[in-house]
Amino acid sequence: MVALVGFVAVVVIFTVVVFQAFLAQNQVAIDRLDRRTAVAERRYEQARFEHAVRSAPQRIIERASALGLVAPDTPPTAIAVAGETPAPPSVTSPTVRGVADVKATLGTAP
Amino acid sequence: MAPRPGSRAGAPTSSRAPGRIHARREPAASPALGAAPLVRRGSRRHASVAPSHRAQSPSPRGRLIAILVAVGLVYAILGARLIDVQVRDRSYYEQLGLEQRVHTVALPAARGSIFDRNGNDLAVSVSRSSIWADPRVITAPDVYAAKLAPILGVDAVKLADDLGQKDRAFTYVARTVEPDVATKVRSLDLAGIGFVPETKRYYPAGSMAAPLLGLVGTDNYGLAGLEAGQEARLAGKAGRMQVERDPQGRELPDGERRVSEPRAGDDLLLTIDQSLQYEAERVLAEEVETAKAKGGTVVLADVRTGDVLAMASVDGATTGVPARPATAGTPNRPLTDVFEPGSTNKVVTIAAAMEAGLVNPGTTLDVPGQLIVDGQEFKDVHSHGAQLSVADIVRLSSNVGTIQIARMLGKTRFDAALRAFGFGEPTGLAFPGEASGILLPLTEYNATSLASMPIGSGIAVTAMQMLDVYLTIANGGVSRSPRLVAATIDKDGQRHEAPLGASHRVVSEQTAASMRTMLEAVVSDGTGTKARVAGYRVAGKTGTARKPPYLKPPYKYVASFAGFAPADSPRLAEIVVLDEPQVNATGGEIAAPTFSRIMQYALAVDRVPAGG
Numbered sequence: 001m002v003a004l005v006g007f008v009a010v011v012v013i014f015t016v017v018v019f020q021a022f023l024a025q026n027q028v029a030i031d032r033l034d035r036r037t038a039v040a041e042r043r044y045e046q047a048r049f050e051h052a053v054r055s056a057p058q059r060i061i062e063r064a065s066a067l068g069l070v071a072p073d074t075p076p077t078a079i080a081v082a083g084e085t086p087a088p089p090s091v092t093s094p095t096v097r098g099v100a101d102v103k104a105t106l107g108t109a110p
Numbered sequence: 111m112a113p114r115p116g117s118r119a120g121a122p123t124s125s126r127a128p129g130r131i132h133a134r135r136e137p138a139a140s141p142a143l144g145a146a147p148l149v150r151r152g153s154r155r156h157a158s159v160a161p162s163h164r165a166q167s168p169s170p171r172g173r174l175i176a177i178l179v180a181v182g183l184v185y186a187i188l189g190a191r192l193i194d195v196q197v198r199d200r201s202y203y204e205q206l207g208l209e210q211r212v213h214t215v216a217l218p219a220a221r222g223s224i225f226d227r228n229g230n231d232l233a234v235s236v237s238r239s240s241i242w243a244d245p246r247v248i249t250a251p252d253v254y255a256a257k258l259a260p261i262l263g264v265d266a267v268k269l270a271d272d273l274g275q276k277d278r279a280f281t282y283v284a285r286t287v288e289p290d291v292a293t294k295v296r297s298l299d300l301a302g303i304g305f306v307p308e309t310k311r312y313y314p315a316g317s318m319a320a321p322l323l324g325l326v327g328t329d330n331y332g333l334a335g336l337e338a339g340q341e342a343r344l345a346g347k348a349g350r351m352q353v354e355r356d357p358q359g360r361e362l363p364d365g366e367r368r369v370s371e372p373r374a375g376d377d378l379l380l381t382i383d384q385s386l387q388y389e390a391e392r393v394l395a396e397e398v399e400t401a402k403a404k405g406g407t408v409v410l411a412d413v414r415t416g417d418v419l420a421m422a423s424v425d426g427a428t429t430g431v432p433a434r435p436a437t438a439g440t441p442n443r444p445l446t447d448v449f450e451p452g453s454t455n456k457v458v459t460i461a462a463a464m465e466a467g468l469v470n471p472g473t474t475l476d477v478p479g480q481l482i483v484d485g486q487e488f489k490d491v492h493s494h495g496a497q498l499s500v501a502d503i504v505r506l507s508s509n510v511g512t513i514q515i516a517r518m519l520g521k522t523r524f525d526a527a528l529r530a531f532g533f534g535e536p537t538g539l540a541f542p543g544e545a546s547g548i549l550l551p552l553t554e555y556n557a558t559s560l561a562s563m564p565i566g567s568g569i570a571v572t573a574m575q576m577l578d579v580y581l582t583i584a585n586g587g588v589s590r591s592p593r594l595v596a597a598t599i600d601k602d603g604q605r606h607e608a609p610l611g612a613s614h615r616v617v618s619e620q621t622a623a624s625m626r627t628m629l630e631a632v633v634s635d636g637t638g639t640k641a642r643v644a645g646y647r648v649a650g651k652t653g654t655a656r657k658p659p660y661l662k663p664p665y666k667y668v669a670s671f672a673g674f675a676p677a678d679s680p681r682l683a684e685i686v687v688l689d690e691p692q693v694n695a696t697g698g699e700i701a702a703p704t705f706s707r708i709m710q711y712a713l714a715v716d717r718v719p720a721g722g
Contacts, residue, residue, distance in 0.1 A: 042237045045236045045237055046236060046237075046289075048231065049236045051231075052231035052314030053314045055230065055314075056314050056315040057315065057318070057384060057385060057389075074644070075711045076714050077644070077710075077713075077720045078714060078719050078720060079720050079721070
């Protein structure tokens with residue numbers, strides 16, 4: 001009887017130790033993933049910022065001028081053509097739909 | 111254990127006990143340990159002195175009781191203290207212990223971004239490092255400063271002073287530095303210098319729309335513009351994390367850890383179009399420079415929705431510095447600054463008279479070249495015949511004709527019209543510092559009020575308020591509150607549309623249509639011909655108002671032009687205001703061409719077909 005109790009106690013202690021070890025191991029893995037996520041988020045932020053800077057109108061004009069492009073005297077004029085009339089633009093900025101699509105996959109990241 | 115010299119001299123209080131102990135140990139003691147001779151010496155001494163002390167020593171029972179009492183007393187004191195600590199002051203010590211090992215770390219919420227209507231970033235927050243120092247650790251502040259100052263671009267003397275404050279444990283060396291700067295400082299590996307992550311607000315397009323967007327402080331709190339006005343949406347809610355740490359500051363593996371996650375701020379999707387905003391600022395800066403004006407503003411809006419597509423402010427040239435877009439932190443003048451509108455206000459007067467059924471575009475009036483009201487002379491700038499139709503009064507911007515119509519209308523109906531068009535109150539944009547304009551109460555009208563105000567003197571409006579009038583005319587007589595925010599995007603990426611502004615009818619569809627026709631004539635054959643846009647029908651009105659002091663040369667003017675296109679099916683409305691132009695100082699000469707250039711570009715961007 002005593003031997004049985006001792007055996008059970010040893011098994012329980014061993015199980016607890018193993019379980020604790022697994023927990024610690026998983027926590028280490030989670031911490032590592034957190035760090036990698038944080039690094040990736042910072043890289044994303046930086047890349048997005050650099051993209052925004054590079055696509056700013058002033059920067060594009062400067063770059064275009066450096067490449068020898070010349071702005072037209074007047075902007076192009078839209079001319080109505082025969083055919084099916086497209087639906088009028090949404091009252092809430094049609095092109096932003098893409099942003100919403102992207103945002104949905106980014107979660108908390110803007 | 112060797113006995114102390116004093117003991118060997120025969121201290122009476124200890125003479126008996128050692129003797130008994132030694133006597134008990136003696137048989138077991140090994141001679142090899144050298145204990146036996148010592149015991150024997152002691153035994154001999156006890157034998158000679160013990161009898162004289164035995165009578166004076168307390169009995170063993172008494173000593174035992176005394177010891178028990180002493181021990182009991184000590185335990186009683188300890189017990190009392192234990193109860194004091196564990197029961198009576200339990201919460202206090204509990205808190206003390208928690209504070210020693212539990213640390214609360216603030217988790218700042220990510221500030222929402224600001225996008226233009228096409229999703230281009232106008233304001234973003236990016237992770238950066240702030241550099242801090244523990245001056246108590248720094249032994250040579252001058253050396254530190256000499257190394258850090260060139261990298262950080264700060265004054266070495268001041269930095270050395272900061273680092274030399276030995277009474278402080280923390281001081282910022284630099285906030286939110288660029289990554290390359292942080293890398294350089296890290297490579298110095300200076301003791302007492304640390305880094306903490308923070309976010310920094312960036313405006314990728316530089317000063318574009320700066321007064322509109324506003325700015326944030328070092329701690330990312332909105333200070334001006336939309337950053338301040340939309341602070342509640344953008345800021346989110348900070349979280350916090352409680353962790354247990356050891357004295358070295360390391361987190362305990364099995365310690366308590368409570369995390370209250372921060373809630374990221376919402377992103378703002380503006381109605382502003384980055385491309386139109388840039389072009390509006392660029393063109394306006396050129397025209398302000400040409401006119402040698404003190405400054406200028408432009409607002410461009412969508413007629414159907416009231417969405418503001420561009421809102422630009424430009425500062426005039428100063429010595430050595432050309433005209434340029436206004437910088438962040440300066441007022442967003444289309445909303446905060448008021449001006450006397452001049453003739454652009456005639457639209458309100460004429461529309462009110464038509465709505466009241468007093469006149470129509472074909473109504474002919476005898477209009478003299480000048481008019482004396484209460485001793486004050488009002489005259490027309492452009493010569494004309496003795497009779498003018500209402501349409502001609504608008505086309506030629508006749509002051510006298512407009513005053514005559516205003517008199518027919520009467521001050522009560524005129525005042526009601528001004529307020530119906532939105533003067534005297536904010537436009538509904540809820541922008542920080544938005545002005546209501548200056549509108550004389552009806553009870554304070556004087557003899558000349560009904561002469562000066564109908565032609566745009568004696569009242570003050572913001573550029574946005576005046577554009578609202580033209581938006582209303584263009585929108586068939588229905589006024590709709592303008593919008594700057596089209597939607598918000600929450601932390602989960604869900605988009606929430608902002609409702610369109612409230613609308614109400616100001617004048618009838620027929621009155622609005624008549625006004626559009628008359629305003630088109632202003633551009634096709636009136637004072638605003640320089641507002642024409644090739645391929646499109648444009649409607650609008652010029653305005654030139656003298657700034658106070660009115661009668662003291664050199665005279666200063668505000669030149670403006672407000673209008674919309676296409677005239678028959680309006681899509682876009684725009685107002686241009688130039689402050690104190692020195693060259694071509696009239697609305698028709700300087701503001702109208704500016705209107706034309708920007709409108710032409712906007713029509714192309716919005717792909718409005720020509721011919722309309």
